[in-house]
Structure formats: structure tokens, C-alpha cells
Amino acid sequence: MLSLLMLFAATSAQFENLEILDQNIQLHANAEPLDKRLKLARCPENPIIAPVVGDAVIVRCPAIGWRLRVPVRAAGATDKVAHIIIRKGDMVECITSGPGFAVSTQMIALDDAAAGQSFRVKSLTSPTPMTAVAKARGLATF
Structure with a gap:
């Protein structure tokens, strides 16, 4: 020892x-x-x-x-880093809605994002990336 x-x-x-x-x-x-x-x-x-x-x-x-x-x-x-709410690799609940409906799915974040910022996400079943907007920690909209 x-x-x-x-x-x-x-x-x-x-x-x-x-x-x-x-x-x-x-x-x-x-x-x-x-x-x-x-x-x-x-x-x-x-x-x-x-x-x-x-x-x-x-x-x-x-x-x-x-x-x-x-x-x-x-x-x-340092201000930008402090306001990042979505990190690359996070599982994100992505929601889209319209009159009388709302659909959500789990996706993987491909970028970091602050509130209101666009970032890329990827479905668990499709390799094609999409663009979402960060709303809160782990939550985004299309």
C-alpha cells in the first residue's frame, strides 16, 4: 500500500x-x-x-x-451558457398542436439550445433530423 x-x-x-x-x-x-x-x-x-x-x-x-x-x-x-435549457443528447418531449389536437413524441436533441432558440432533433425511429424550438428544460415545440 x-x-x-x-x-x-x-x-x-x-x-x-x-x-x-x-x-x-x-x-x-x-x-x-x-x-x-x-x-x-x-x-x-x-x-x-x-x-x-x-x-x-x-x-x-x-x-x-x-x-x-x-x-x-x-x-x-457565461450568460449564454447559463441559459441553455436543452443539451445535445438530451431526450426532449416535442409537441405540435393545432385546433382540437396535440401530438407529442420523444426525440433526441442534436444541439444545445436556450429558451426560444431553434435546434435540431432526431426521432428514435428516423435518421432524418428536424427543427424544434426550445420551450423549457426537456420540452420543445415544432
């Missing part, structure tokens, strides 16, 4: 701490969070975080030679 803990400690020391790196990047720019699955070799010096150019910030470790391009969030991007 002790050897397993030592192996884990040695392995984690080989890689850059992405939480700390992410925090340092956020001090320089409103960037997207780093993918925590990345396994970057630990930089012997502090990684260099360049100023934002265009739509990204460059983070690099010259001593080892790795380089990351981290996208910068667009203004208001």
Missing part, C-alpha cells in the same frame, strides 16, 4: 498542476478553463502566459518546449 502511495506521489509530481495553472491564466485573461485531462510535464520554471492576442492566450514552458493555446471567452459567453 505504501509503495502505491509513493508511486502516486511520484506520478503527480511529474505533471503540471492544472488547477494552479488555470488560476494563473484567469488572472491574465477571461479564458476557457483548461481540460483537466491534460497531462503536461511539470515546467521547471513558471510557465509564461502571454497577453491575449485575438481570441486566445498562449501559455508556454520554454524549458521543456510545451505550448498551449487557450481560447478566451467572448463577452457575455
